[in-house]
Amino acid sequence: DSGVTQTPKHLITATGQRVTLRCSPRSGDLSVYWYQQSLDQGLQFLIQYYNGEERAKGNILERFSAQQFPDLHSELNLSSLELGDSALYFCASSVRDRYFLSGNTIYFGEGSWLTVV
């Protein structure tokens, strides 16, 4: 158990709909990351937040957005869903943001399976 909690574990929704994925980071971790893993693309970095502020953006579509709340949990919002958005969405957390004093280990949750039908 990494200590990173993601809900829901599984979600089935229709095209055009909107969903919200939730992540609770490990206790004490200030950074939250979102990754997408689809069958044909591997693990892709989407976005990172640190203490409520956006830190880095990766291959995140404009239809997707995220935020990190004062209690440090994070939500990933996926809208106007398409069949190709079906994937595993992972949240991860770490103590630091981008400064490497002794490395910055990132711990992953178990993911949210999204199926768009």
Added chain:
Amino acid sequence: DAKTTQPTSMDCAEGRAANLPCNHSTISGNEYVYWYRQIHSQGPQYIIHGLKNNETNEMASLIITEDRKSSTLILPHATLRDTAVYYCIVSGETSGSRLTFGEGTQLTVNP
């Protein structure tokens, strides 16, 4: 981020040591070598990381060459539960904290 090269797949007999190589010839001085593994659609699991020195923890050992251009992850006594995709990732200050995953090595531990 420095690019890494790993074999696509490897086999290992149960109980034997599994040695997973990784080339990272363009690694820069401040970049760490991280190893993660993913067991069939579970969340990636952190194994170990290092900068220059060899590292060991309860899961594995990491051997980094003196020129830091390659490394080897060693699972000393592989079990069937070690069957997974193993990712070698180089990450440092220029990449922030994010990890860039490649294709990894599919390790299959056979009985």
